[in-house]
Amino acid sequence: MEMRQVRVERYGPPEALAVADAPTPRPGRGEVLVRVEAAGVSMGDARMRSGRFPPGFGLLARLAIGLRGPRAGVLGSTFSGVVAEVGDEVSGLAPGDEVAGMTGVRMGCHAEYAVVPATVAVPKPAGLSHPDAAGVLFGGTTALYFLRDRASLRPGGTVLVNGASGSVGSAAVQLAVILGGTVTAVCSAANRELVMRLGAQRCIDYHQTPVAGLTERFDVVFDAVGNLSRADGLRLLSPDGVLVLAVASLLDMVRGGRRVATGSAPERGDDVAELLALAEAGRLDPVVTVVGGLSALPDAYRLIDGGHKVGNLVVLPGR
Structure with missing residues (x-):
């Protein structure tokens, strides 16, 4: 079975993105396969796509994530979706469960399916939409x-x-x-x-x-x-x-x-669960704009690059 994903082969402008077909991955030990219903598009994604980083980090960042383009290839670090398959030694999750979370440096959420560690797949509250769950994180x-x-x-x-x-x-x-x-x-x-x-x-x-x-x-x-x-x-x-x-x-x-x-925030499951609960309760507005499907990613990046983004941008890979 194949899926659609958006790849970044070389650092560059939004137009350099490529929507491509790829084999749907299978989860390994301790992992789950998630059908991605919504994925965030962040400033972090924009930096990794363009190769532009905060002052002083240029060479260090490229040595860490890729000299000519991001090694991850498929960007996107926040997701909300449905468990499609569970790997070995996974407990507490089953196909059909709605989950949300963050994938960190492994990225991979700008695709119809993503394999993620079971530990980062946090149950999504029933009263919270997939776009809001992916956007708030x-x-x-x-x-x-x-x-x-x-x-x-x-x-x-x-x-x-x-x-x-x-x-x-x-x-x-x-x-x-x-x-x-x-x-x-x-x-x-x-x-x-x-x-x-x-x-x-x-x-x-x-x-x-x-x-x-x-x-x-x-x-x-x-x-x-x-x-x-x-x-x-x-x-x-x-x-x-x-x-x-x-x-x-x-x-x-x-x-x-x-x-x-300074520094980076840790991606802790307890924090993710707390934010999802606050959003479901109406106490935390994710301020989400859905820009479209995977083909709308260039539009999302143009908003970010132009400094005109308000709140959070989300794409719906299945659209």
Whole structure:
């Protein structure tokens, strides 16, 4: 049996993607085969497709993931779908179960079927759609990890979210509120209504008021887009505040510091389950736009590359 998938053979523009037929994979020991109903399209996917990485990571990233193109070939790291087949030594999952999860560096979700470790296939709540389940995970896991685990946000804390309308930013606004924080959101005027609906107490239009020019102090400064310097971020912190650089340069990561949080969020099943439950309960809006089937992936990447993406983009491989 064959399936459709989208491959990236060489780093390049969205037009370089190729929809191709391939044999449907079989699950090995400890794995399940998932019929992918929905898959996210993230900034991480866009970086791996284009070969453009945060400052300082260019050569290191290419050595790690591929010199001329991503070794994974098929991108996409968040999925929601239905178990089609289980491999040996898998318990607790059976064909027909609805699951969602993240595949990390193995990617592979921009296809009609994907083989994933059974440990990352988390039961999808019945009341949550496949697009919402796939869409909430990339930004959600990042925001949850940095706000709860790295910044230790507590009720009453003040949070500045720079880039509040994107995947990570829209999740950060909502999760900060859920954790008891008071949020000031930074985005364009066009997205003010969205971020206020998501729970921000105040919205700053960066065209009118540059973040670097603010005089207030915050318990957490969360830069979700990578255009806030370390120096400016630290200046905006309260005495015990934490600066989150979700898109950090290599230099910022090496420098680190007690008050600066960088790095990648771990992809933990408990966090995935928590985010799915919050989304099903209506407490966390995934802010999802379905762009179409696999053939719509170039359109999704053009939105990301142009800086016009709002929330999360999702494709439906079976469409």
